[in-house]
Amino acid sequence: MSPDILLQITLSGITTGAIYAIIALGFIIIFKVSGVINLAQGEFVILGGLAMVTFQASLKWPLPVAFLSSVVVVVALGILIERLAITPARRARGAPLARILIMTIGLSTFIKGGASIIWGKDQYYLPHFTGDKPIFIFGATMLPQHIWILGFTVLIALALALLFSRTSLGKAMLATAENPDAAALMGINVNLIVLVSFALGAGLGAIAGLLVTPITFTGYDRGTMIGLKGFVAASMGGMGSTTWAILGGLALGLAEAFSTLVGFGELKDATSFMILMVILFFMSRGVFARART
Amino acid sequence: MIRTENLCTSYGYVEVLKNVSIEVKTNEIVAIIGANGAGKSTLLRTISGLVKPREGKVYLESQAVSGHPAYRIARSGVSLVPEGRQIFASLSVLDNLMLATNARRGKEARLTIDEDLERVFTLFPVLRERKGQHGGTLSGGQQQMLAIARGLMSRPKVLMLDEPSLGLAPILVDEVMKVIQDLRKQNLAILLVEQNAAAALQIADRGYVLETGRVVLQGGGKELLNNESVKDHYLGSAAFSINQGNPNR
Structure with missing residues (x-):
């Protein structure tokens, strides 16, 4: 085994993992603040890419404008979903977590249907942000898009660290995550904070979709798979902290990449789900311990 | 009242x-x-x-x-210091106190935050000593003091x-x-x-x-x-x- 190939696999694992990490962050922020596991998270990812297809490829908007507009559209959808579906369901006292979980599966199917009406059943791709001329690093190659992905991941991690350690909004989110009743007693509008968490989760999903579409293609029905990968990454991190979600994402990306090495190439997706099953068998209490009303 | x-x-x-x-x-x-x-x-x-x-x-x-x-x-x-204290264990003592200022409305009330912080630290000196520590690391009595101080910080x-x-x-x-x-x-x-x-x-x-x-x-x-x-x-x-x-x- 040549070191070049190992480096190549590591690099590609890290970039795929970075995408999983961003999606996992969306999962975790929504879960921690609202107690909801949002299985429509993958649809936010796909919609980010598809909106970009419309804005950039069809309408020929410049990249930054199309990028921001796509994020805004998906965030708006996240807000709408939270207000029209999640909040009413959370307000029904004693509504078990499982009921809302099933509802998010319904929402994901609903969004898929909507997307197939708007964008049809074709597969789409997007131009790379800054060309697709490979860069050589010690005998391995990387695309500029990979650098964009890693750069955005670092940026997002830093921005979230600042949000939670330096801003009163971030502190209010942490307080709500820990004890919503006590947070309300502090004058914090808990429903608004939950809304913010959905907006943030949707936005992170959209950014992941925008970043990854140039190298993977996208289509209306791709959300389930990529969303579940993000969920596996979040579970690997124990559904707890943002740092662990990022590590979980990277670990999953690397595991998938190295599974190709041992002849698992066709079973790359299966690798993720084997990991998920192991987590659910041995850590299910850890992952789902935070049942709330 | x-x-x-x-x-x-x-x-x-x-x-x-x-x-x-x-x-x-x-x-x-x-x-x-x-x-x-x-x-x-x-x-x-x-x-x-x-x-x-x-x-x-x-x-x-x-x-x-x-x-x-x-x-x-x-x-x-109206400020409630809830049963069982319910302080935010994962946040610092200072963060706990500052969170309560979310309940303050109006410019004047926001201007007196530092003054009121000083007041609760005078009332409970141990909170000043531990202001950077996580709430969860305090003893039961200290947590109760934090809960009362937090209740006061909403003015x-x-x-x-x-x-x-x-x-x-x-x-x-x-x-x-x-x-x-x-x-x-x-x-x-x-x-x-x-x-x-x-x-x-x-x-x-x-x-x-x-x-x-x-x-x-x-x-x-x-x-x-x-x-x-x-x-x-x-x-x-x-x-x-x-x-x-x-x-x-």
């Missing part, structure tokens, strides 16, 4: 409060005493908006606030305390009660819920006795302290538990 009128609260089909009417004026300490399950905590949770009343009203300075969500009631100046007109002596060593109970007594001078209406009836009635101007969701007795603090039926039902056992907690006393 704050007044409830025929407050009724149910959990499902269980009626917990039945026509409870109480009042607390500014610069007054009012104690609610009663056995476990008498509805004391539910009364505070209903006033604070965490639980919606089925019937009846809560008035803050003659304005009806019942039915408002808890965060709005907190913002209008309330009404301060409600739910069992502030619960789980504290007797010497700390005295300390907490002394702090509450001192707070009376600061233009606060204080509503104190206690199972430790003796400790509460000693510092209270007035008191209400709650039994299975009804007010069965009310009167001055000293008056209730000397009331035969209160002595029989609430003071005997409370006094006993105090002695048990500290055999050297």
Whole structure:
């Protein structure tokens, strides 16, 4: 085994993992603040890419404008979903977590249907942000898009660290995550904070979709798979902290990449789900311990 | 300052409060005493908006606030120091205190944050020493002090305390009660819920006795302290538990 190939696999694992990490962050922020596991998270990812297809490829908007507009559209959808579906369901006292979980599966199917009406059943791709001329690093190659992905991941991690350690909004989110009743007693509008968490989760999903579409293609029905990968990454991190979600994402990306090495190439997706099953068998209490009303 | 009128609260089909009417004026300490399950905590949770009343009203300075969500009631100046402290264990002591300033409205109230922070640090010097530490690392007594300090940081007109002596060593109970007594001078209406009836009635101007969701007795603090039926039902056992907690006393 040549070191070049190992480096190549590591690099590609890290970039795929970075995408999983961003999606996992969306999962975790929504879960921690609202107690909801949002299985429509993958649809936010796909919609980010598809909106970009419309804005950039069809309408020929410049990249930054199309990028921001796509994020805004998906965030708006996240807000709408939270207000029209999640909040009413959370307000029904004693509504078990499982009921809302099933509802998010319904929402994901609903969004898929909507997307197939708007964008049809074709597969789409997007131009790379800054060309697709490979860069050589010690005998391995990387695309500029990979650098964009890693750069955005670092940026997002830093921005979230600042949000939670330096801003009163971030502190209010942490307080709500820990004890919503006590947070309300502090004058914090808990429903608004939950809304913010959905907006943030949707936005992170959209950014992941925008970043990854140039190298993977996208289509209306791709959300389930990529969303579940993000969920596996979040579970690997124990559904707890943002740092662990990022590590979980990277670990999953690397595991998938190295599974190709041992002849698992066709079973790359299966690798993720084997990991998920192991987590659910041995850590299910850890992952789902935070049942709330 | 704050007044409830025929407050009724149910959990499902269980009626917990039945026509409870109480009042607390500014610069007054009012104690609610009663056995476990008498509805004391539910009364505070209903006033604070965490639980919606089925019937009846809560008035803050003659304005009806019942039915408002808890965060709005907190913002209008009613602060609850909840049972079991419920501080944010994963956040620092300072963050805990600053979070309560979310309840402050208006520019003037925001300008006095530093001043008020200084005031609660003077009141509880240990909090200044530990302001960078996570709330969860504090001892039970320190957490109670943090919870009270946090309640004050919202700059309330009404301060409600739910069992502030619960789980504290007797010497700390005295300390907490002394702090509450001192707070009376600061233009606060204080509503104190206690199972430790003796400790509460000693510092209270007035008191209400709650039994299975009804007010069965009310009167001055000293008056209730000397009331035969209160002595029989609430003071005997409370006094006993105090002695048990500290055999050297």
